[in-house]
Amino acid sequence: MEERTPLIAGNWKMYKTGNEAVETAEKLLELVSDVETTDIMIAPTFTSLALVSKVIGNSNIALGAQNIYWEKEGAFTGEISGPMLVSAGCQYVIIGHSERRQYFGETNNTVNKKIFAATKSGLIPIVCVGETAAERNEEKTFSVLDKQIEKGLEGLTLDEHQSIVLAYEPVWAIGTGKTATPDQVQEVHFYLRDLIEKRFGNMLAKTIRILYGGSVKPDNVSELMALPDIDGALVGGASLQPDSFSKIINF
């Protein structure tokens, strides 16, 4: 199997003021500065990006944003563009998180536009997909994922040189303490890799990193990371504390 460098990404959501974000990043940096074999990313709120960027500098921790708008600039009150995120120090951007789909009208169509905007700016998109509890109960998991991938990645020409990351986040496992079972996670990740192979070919399918997200904690991360098609984690709650996040990074 191809070697894929694991990626452990922290989504800080709407937590932490600027000072708190700086303090957390400083502590985290102390705890993980010797990590070499795993990529690390933290995504604070927009107002903390430049502050945290100064703390992590050129260290082994990369900076990510939690959202992006697809225009470069213009009269779009409240939005942030790719070039602005890059100038704040970002290398990654989370796109299509289920909270954005649920509360802020994000659709597969807007996800698609945002992925184009991110790659154009040189940002690595972390594209989130996943089914709700009701969809899983109605056995619609795979058809939901089909649509999210088909529409979300529509028109993109990706090859193994183009960095894009997928994150499978079953909505029912986010912030609930309910982690999907290893069998459920592996089944979906295998399915997603197969979809990528059909759509973009074997090379990208082998190299693309597929993260799992949804109540990842220090005590369940190693079991998840041992699965063949899991290449990392997108962590919410447990990424807010440097101690617990560093344990996850050192899975």
Ligand code: PGA
């Ligand atoms: P959680 O969030 O780890 O708190 O479940 C994951 C996410 O929303 O990315």
